Amino acid sequence: MTLFANPVNHTCAFTKRVRKKENMMKMMMNVLLISLVIVISAIDEDRKVFIAYMGFLPEGEYSPSLHHYEILKNVTNPRFARKSLIRSYHRSFNGFAAYLSQEEQQKLAGFDGVISVFPCQKLCLQTTRSWDFMGLPTTTERSVTGESDTIIGVIDGGIWPESESFSGEGIGPIPRRWRGECQGGKNFTCNRKIIGARYYGIAESVRDKIGHGTHVASIIAGSQVKNASYYGLAQGIARGGVPSARLAVYKVCEPDCDLRDILKAFDDAISDGVDIISLSIGHDSPLELSHDPIAIGAFHAMHRGILTVAAAGNEGPRLYSISSYAPWIFSVAASNTDRRIINKVLLGDGTILTGASINAFPSSNEAVPLVYGKQVTSRCSETQASECVEGCLDASLVEQKIVLCDLKEYTNSVKEAGAIGCIVPNRENVSDVGPLPIGALNTHDIKLVKTYQISANKPKVQIFKSEDITNQVAPHVASFSSRGPSIYIYDIIKPDITAPGVEILAAYSPMASPSHTLVDKSSVKYNILSGTSMACPHVTAATVFVKSFHPDWSPSAIKSALMTTAWDMNSDRNIDDEFAYGSGHIDPRKAKDPGLVYDASEEDYHKIWCGISQSINATCNANLTLRQLNYPSMAVQVDINSAFVVSFPRIVTNVGKANSSYIASIKGGAKLHIVVDPNNLQFTSLNQRRSFVVTVRGEGIKSPVTVESASLLWTDGIHKVRSPVVVYTGDIITSGGAPKSPENTTTSTSASIPPSLCTTFVILFVSIIIVHRVYIV
Numbered sequence: 001m002t003l004f005a006n007p008v009n010h011t012c013a014f015t016k017r018v019r020k021k022e023n024m025m026k027m028m029m030n031v032l033l034i035s036l037v038i039v040i041s042a043i044d045e046d047r048k049v050f051i052a053y054m055g056f057l058p059e060g061e062y063s064p065s066l067h068h069y070e071i072l073k074n075v076t077n078p079r080f081a082r083k084s085l086i087r088s089y090h091r092s093f094n095g096f097a098a099y100l101s102q103e104e105q106q107k108l109a110g111f112d113g114v115i116s117v118f119p120c121q122k123l124c125l126q127t128t129r130s131w132d133f134m135g136l137p138t139t140t141e142r143s144v145t146g147e148s149d150t151i152i153g154v155i156d157g158g159i160w161p162e163s164e165s166f167s168g169e170g171i172g173p174i175p176r177r178w179r180g181e182c183q184g185g186k187n188f189t190c191n192r193k194i195i196g197a198r199y200y201g202i203a204e205s206v207r208d209k210i211g212h213g214t215h216v217a218s219i220i221a222g223s224q225v226k227n228a229s230y231y232g233l234a235q236g237i238a239r240g241g242v243p244s245a246r247l248a249v250y251k252v253c254e255p256d257c258d259l260r261d262i263l264k265a266f267d268d269a270i271s272d273g274v275d276i277i278s279l280s281i282g283h284d285s286p287l288e289l290s291h292d293p294i295a296i297g298a299f300h301a302m303h304r305g306i307l308t309v310a311a312a313g314n315e316g317p318r319l320y321s322i323s324s325y326a327p328w329i330f331s332v333a334a335s336n337t338d339r340r341i342i343n344k345v346l347l348g349d350g351t352i353l354t355g356a357s358i359n360a361f362p363s364s365n366e367a368v369p370l371v372y373g374k375q376v377t378s379r380c381s382e383t384q385a386s387e388c389v390e391g392c393l394d395a396s397l398v399e400q401k402i403v404l405c406d407l408k409e410y411t412n413s414v415k416e417a418g419a420i421g422c423i424v425p426n427r428e429n430v431s432d433v434g435p436l437p438i439g440a441l442n443t444h445d446i447k448l449v450k451t452y453q454i455s456a457n458k459p460k461v462q463i464f465k466s467e468d469i470t471n472q473v474a475p476h477v478a479s480f481s482s483r484g485p486s487i488y489i490y491d492i493i494k495p496d497i498t499a500p501g502v503e504i505l506a507a508y509s510p511m512a513s514p515s516h517t518l519v520d521k522s523s524v525k526y527n528i529l530s531g532t533s534m535a536c537p538h539v540t541a542a543t544v545f546v547k548s549f550h551p552d553w554s555p556s557a558i559k560s561a562l563m564t565t566a567w568d569m570n571s572d573r574n575i576d577d578e579f580a581y582g583s584g585h586i587d588p589r590k591a592k593d594p595g596l597v598y599d600a601s602e603e604d605y606h607k608i609w610c611g612i613s614q615s616i617n618a619t620c621n622a623n624l625t626l627r628q629l630n631y632p633s634m635a636v637q638v639d640i641n642s643a644f645v646v647s648f649p650r651i652v653t654n655v656g657k658a659n660s661s662y663i664a665s666i667k668g669g670a671k672l673h674i675v676v677d678p679n680n681l682q683f684t685s686l687n688q689r690r691s692f693v694v695t696v697r698g699e700g701i702k703s704p705v706t707v708e709s710a711s712l713l714w715t716d717g718i719h720k721v722r723s724p725v726v727v728y729t730g731d732i733i734t735s736g737g738a739p740k741s742p743e744n745t746t747t748s749t750s751a752s753i754p755p756s757l758c759t760t761f762v763i764l765f766v767s768i769i770i771v772h773r774v775y776i777v
Helices: 010-017 026-042 064-075 078-084 104-108 143-150 214-219 259-272 294-305 382-387 409-418 443-455 532-548 555-564 602-612 760-768
Strands: 047-055 083-090 095-100 116-119 151-156 194-199 225-230 233-238 248-250 274-277 305-311 329-336 338-348 352-355 369-374 403-406 421-425 438-441 460-463 467-470 497-500 506-509 526-529 634-638 644-654 660-668 672-678 680-683 687-696 706-716 720-729 773-776
Touching: 026 532, 047 248, 064 083, 064 095, 064 352, 064 467, 078 338, 095 104, 095 443, 104 116, 116 555, 151 259, 194 259, 194 305, 194 760, 214 248, 214 506, 214 526, 225 274, 225 506, 225 555, 225 760, 233 338, 233 467, 233 526, 248 259, 259 274, 259 294, 274 294, 294 305, 294 329, 294 352, 294 602, 305 421, 305 532, 329 532, 338 438, 338 443, 352 438, 352 443, 369 443, 382 687, 403 443, 409 421, 409 672, 421 460, 438 443, 438 460, 497 532, 526 672, 634 644, 644 720, 672 680, 672 706, 680 687, 687 720, 720 773
Parallel strands: 151 248, 151 274, 194 248, 274 305, 305 329, 329 497, 369 403, 403 421, 421 438, 634 720
Antiparallel strands: 047 095, 047 116, 083 095, 225 233, 338 352, 338 460, 338 467, 369 460, 506 526, 644 687, 660 680, 660 706, 672 687, 706 720
16 A cells, blocks of 8 residues: 655644654653753743745845844844744745744844844635645635535545544435445444445444545545644645535455455445546556456446546556556546645754655754664664664664664654654655654755765754745646556556645544554544545546536546646656646636537447457447547557558537637647648537547657657637647567557557457456455555
8 A cells, every 4th residue: 555645833733743642652752841841931922923024035056044044043042043943935035934022023124134024914714725726716616506416436445434524514415316325334424425335345344544535535525624734734724626525435445455345346336326436546557457346347337427536556657557547437647736845954064954754843952963774773784774674773872863764664663763853865755744753855965964974073963843835836747646658558648637646635534643654653633645546536526526517418528628628737847748647737617618528428438448358248349449439638659760640530519609610729749740620610509519530640750668749729719628649659568578569550440459358247257356455546
């Protein structure tokens, strides 16, 4: 299982954190309590938060944090200067926030370069960010009736029903068409929000013990909860994208997720009458469609008019790593938002480094000794000790110290040994909650720390509580997000779309460790996690939002609306282009009125599967290739150095204005010659359909694993209907040991390999119901 899943050093939050460490060593508790007394004595009633504004950032080399720290040393007691500085503003302008007395505030106002000093006031509460970032604020026009009539099946690790996020207050009666049951187990009660519950395998109830399912469900349909935060970090109104919608929870993970249980959950959910299925579960490596219960379950859900939204997986940035690649699944990548959570590390020589970690409290209130893992062991090899492998660190040598480790995976071992913090490399630039204060630094800064630790006579370090800053380059696809294309079917862009999945605050199970470690005994109501697991429920909620306005739209039409109205991502900032982010970043409000949609029927998808595998079902009478499928995006794999001509027939349905005219244009694709015929579509009524063909020609791509992309844009002056067009070479598939297309030529009609399968669904189902583990993403 993979889970990646504090503006100020607030005394109250710090005290709360201390109280939650029930099994902490006595010495550690004493140190923390002493530190607490120091903080309380320093931050007395006379001190308030003030903001010092210093205008534009100076040109040239400049360290704002160090400059601000030096200023505060001249304003406050030098011993308190480090505690006083809350945060530095250093991206777009110069300034800082600090705890100051009235006298210190007046003194600071007279400093050279300080333009103004003013108190930090409380403004109106804001959302916990991701929905606002996507343009879906609390003031968004909604179809409350449509939302409350929509039932979302969440196949995951259960739910914590007592969370405020799942209050049924103010929600109308349960839809009469609901056929499910509340089989939640002992002491589990459903309400008008959670209307159905089932559990499988070794689970004893639907109650969530690992936190993941609760987090996912609250992102989708959580009710508004004010002042939600993780120890003061990311504070605001926690809410789901469709707070009036209903939830049916199917617990299949505790913590492992058996494929058999997943398939049974699909079976139940379809029968119970859900409208959308959300699945933040994935394989560590892709399975062939006919051996993948998720693809099978989603296929049958699609036949009943139910759209399955699934996480792309957390195996990125490796190409060909996506597991949810079936055409009938809405596959979701993860990207960040305009809020980042960082932490700072202060070395004994005054150097301040910025890392990515979520620390609810600082390591200490002053610098403490810094040791390297290999220096504090007597029973492991130098390599193992440097990595801080479990059992390698000597408790007597790390007590009241911060340990430098070569791997991030063993932070729990550092805590078990009795250290008060650790510094580790962070290769993904994603902030996680850890079992103790962590400074997760990039490769360059880790080298600086190692150099300092070796050269200093008595190396010391301090890790600060985390803070949130503005991320000006969002959205950017997370490095962990799985990439396409699929190793099994080539002529399709997967993932389909990207959504917020980095550092997301949402409800959590108080039974679960916030850091997912046994050594962390703390308990929280809201936690910050990252993963495509967090991106998936954002898209699930977006599909419900669109469906609430258009209850008669098919799953394909809803999927098309979200794909063709997505934000156009910057390929310069996102490597792997469309195979990282699909059609772009979701924009739910635009998807409500897409203008045109690419619709596909259940029969079309049946023909697609027949084309992929003739023996999937004895009733296959016709095939359809992926290029012929009426999909909102277009892709083809070609041979290196071979000229190609490829056609994509498409049909669009008018859902905008009755009388309208759409003109086609092509953006990008300098190495491709793309023709759209016809390039003008006339509509005289709603739901009218018009066909066209996109023909792509090229002289040949000279390098393997190369992507050439363009965008087809249909516009009537109001709507912009955009579809990515991708041509790529993929010879790496063969070298990687995956199957190679037998028809990978300019005349091929299918880029898929018919595997050797059983001839009936009955035998197929029996063959796949084995104890196969998948993981939460």
